[in-house]
Amino acid sequence: MSALLKISGLRAAYGQIEALKGVDLTVGAGEIVALIGANGAGKSTLLMTICGRPRAAAGTIVFDGRDITNLQTFAIVRFGISQAPEGRRIFPRMTVLENLQIGATTAAPERFDRDRARVFELFPILGERRHQRGGTLSGGEQQMLAIGRALMSQPRLLLLDEPSLGLAPLVAKQIFGVIRAINAEEKITVLLVEQNAHHALRMAHRAYVLQTGSIVLSGTGAELLANEEVRAAYIEGGARGAA
Amino acid sequence: MMGAAPRLKDAGLAALVALALAFPLIGFETAESGVGFTTRFPWVAIAGAAVFAGRLLLGLLPQRFHLRQRASRSTAVSDGKFVKLAAAALIVFAVLLPVLPFASRRSIDLATLALIYVILGWGLNVVVGLAGLLDLGYVAFYAVGAYSFALAVQWFGLSFWEMLPLSGVTAATAGILLGIPVLRLRGDYLAIVTLGFGEIVRIVLNNWTSMTGGPNGIGDIPRPTVFGMPIAPGAPAGVTTFNHVIGIAYDPIQRLIWLYYVALAVALIINWFSLRIRRLPVGRAWEALREDEIACRALGLNPTTIKLSAFATGAMTGGFAGVLFAARAGFISPESFNFQESATVLSIVVLGGMGSQLGVALAAVILATLPEFGREFAQYRMLIFGAAMVAIMIWRPRGLFTVRAPSVRLDQT
DSSP: OOEEEEEEEEEEEETTEEEEEEEEEEEETTOEEEEEOOTTSSHHHHHHHHTTSSOOSEEEEEETTEEOTTSOHHHHHHTTEEEEOTTOOOOTTSBHHHHHHHHTTTSOGGGHHHHHHHHHHHOHHHHHTTTSBGGGSOHHHHHHHHHHHHHTTOOSEEEEEOTTTTOOHHHHHHHHHHHHHHHHHHOOEEEEEESOHHHHHHHOSEEEEEETTEEEEEEEHHHHHHOHHHIIIIIITHHHHHO | OOOHHHHHHHHHHHHHHHHHHHHHHTTEEEOSSSSSEEEOHHHHHHHHHHHHHHHHHHHHSHHHHHHHHHHHHHTGGGHHHHHHHHHHHHHHHHHHGGGSTTOOHHHHHHHHHHHHHHHHHHHHIIIIIISOOOOSOTHHHHHHHHHHHHHHHHHHOOOHHHHHHHHHHHHHHHHHHHHTTTTTOOHHHHHHHHHHHHHHHHHHHHHOHHHHOGGGOBOOOOOOOBTTBOOOSSOOTTOOOHHHHHTOOOOHHHHHHHHHHHHHHHHHHHHHHHHHHHHSHHHHHHHHHHHOHHHHHHTTOOHHHHHHHHHHHHHHHHHHHHHHHHHHHSOBOGGGGSHHHHHHHHHHHHHHOTTOHHHHHHHHHHHHHHHHHGGGGGGGHHHHHHHHHHHHHHHOTTOSOOOOOOSOOOSOO
């Protein structure tokens, strides 16, 4: 399997505070890779640094053989990396359809109808609500819209930041199902940040555990799911793990 | 709802505040002759009583108005039709205005001024209403448009029709020049910098006497010709007047009517352009930028070009308005381009409902003509103006027209 995304020695900081302290991570083409860790471990920072904000202080990010470390965010998206950012960040006063249109900014216009139909097939509720303003959707629907919007740019790598955050278990399960479907049917590679370690590890081909800015553990999803430390820190002691 | 006792207490408090304010403001009057002042405390008491009664009444009103607001929200679906009808009616009225019975020199001139404000409102609407960039120095582009027209006439002898598009270009360039340094700013910070830009332009115009004539301004600005033929009582040798060609006697009102129609045409073109551009990727990108800049970036939109295009488009529209303004007045000076103008145009956009073409047009007509209608009771003009603003902010806090029409519809999935 060839590496689609290869991160080596990545450092990033917010002012004086170093959030990433030399991260090495590889995402192979066609994989689902999960990134788990406690709050403040640097998971979201890692996703954002891939997208160029904050800038990498050291290290390289290579996507599909091309160094994207110093590119602007909007330019990185054009290479085929798309992000459903933390907190969904949909456009609240614009309709579902308009949100999808903006997601398709970098895509070939003639593919719009097909891509839109595919998003409505993955998330039928979005099709029903296509003329509804984004801000009036429920949390789960907004998350679906955020993912659908990210898919509209026809990405090869989809970055998902806590897609299950604040959702009812049933809705979260539905979203995880769709992520699997996207990966299996569209061959879109997924890098996923998740607090819900149990679900994430069950779904992921491989996973990394991030702790205070460094990767401390990596392996296949099943391996990490069976790992004593991981179970203690992130799964069984849910309350302890989140602290 | 409040009971009787708290309502009385609330009204009493308001009356106390009114008394405290009225005591120095109304209680004393400088003497007609000589030094010193006379007192008029009965008026202070009357003011206090009026505020007390008014506050009590206001407490009783809301029930009715809340109901009405809810009703209007539930009919939002049919609003699209209503907006279309209202817009069509307004356009028909605007086209017929010069032949209506009350058309006079004054009313047509006023209508032209109103159209200039409509154009300014639509221009600023792109920047503030669509792209969400708070611009307090919009008057700068109005001034750039007007001055580039006036200076081109003075130095190069260019005409209205040559300078109408060119002034748009110079104003758009000014928009980009302002845009580049403020790209990183948003909200309050952007507002302050644009405010400064507006002042800089005015002060430069005021002090660069050799170029702009300073406070004396520039006069003898020509009115628009009809296909190259002026509307005039007589013409110098070699020039045919339009009146001569169509064989009617000269009347000064003809110039006003022609300028009015030119302004109307410019306004309609800008309106058509604005409605179209909202459906194009660049218009959608402006709105997305207003909603969430970070999400825009994450979706591959370049905020730099989006902001610059919004600034340039808004500035270009302001430039067109400036040319029309200079042609209407025949004379411009820096005084016409003070902060007051920026504030008026911003109020037009806010009162009209940010992003709504019809709302902005209505607000522009109201704000431009209200001072004229108020002339009979000039003393109370500002009072009425203020009261109208407060009333809109209470009952229509998002502007006259708040319904945002989706830029795209799709009926089959």
